[in-house]
Amino acid sequence: MPSHPQRSGQPTESFTTSFDAHVDAVPGSRHDFVEWMRDAELDPEMVDDLEVVYSELAANAVAASPGPADEVRVEAEIEPGMLVLEVSNRTDDPRRLPRTPDLDDPLRSNGRGLLIARAFVDSIEVEVTAAGRLLVRCCRRLAPLH
Secondary structure (H helix, E strand, O other), X not given: OOOOOOOOOOOOOOEEEEEEOOHHHHHHHHHHHHHHHHHOOOOHHHHHHHHHHHHHHHHHHHHHOOOOOOEEXXXXXXEOOEEEEEEEEEOOOOOOOOOOOOOOOXXXXXXXXXXXXXXXXXXXXXXXXXXXXXXXXXXXXXXXXX
């Protein structure tokens, strides 16, 4: 049985999942991610924050995928003092990165996923990989053990 990641921030077993780019797949994968973080004994508030981040990034990946049969991939790992979460999807236009949200329209119903995710993490990067995947990588510092 694989060992579970620990809150100490030592390198551990990573979280990996993939699912079809369909909105119905997001809740189950999010649940698995939350359980992985709980098994890691992360601070419950941090788990709640990162659940929001996961939801936003996974929903963005589904919406940005060219079709529902495309694969969304998620990887997370705990490095010393840091949790790194990566979500990627295939893109049919490698030159098009996500837009900055329109902050002048407070009633806009979409386009705020990255903005929401940024509120809960220490850093976030967006790139298109050589394999033609739109990759969002975010990092969140882990609270030290007392």
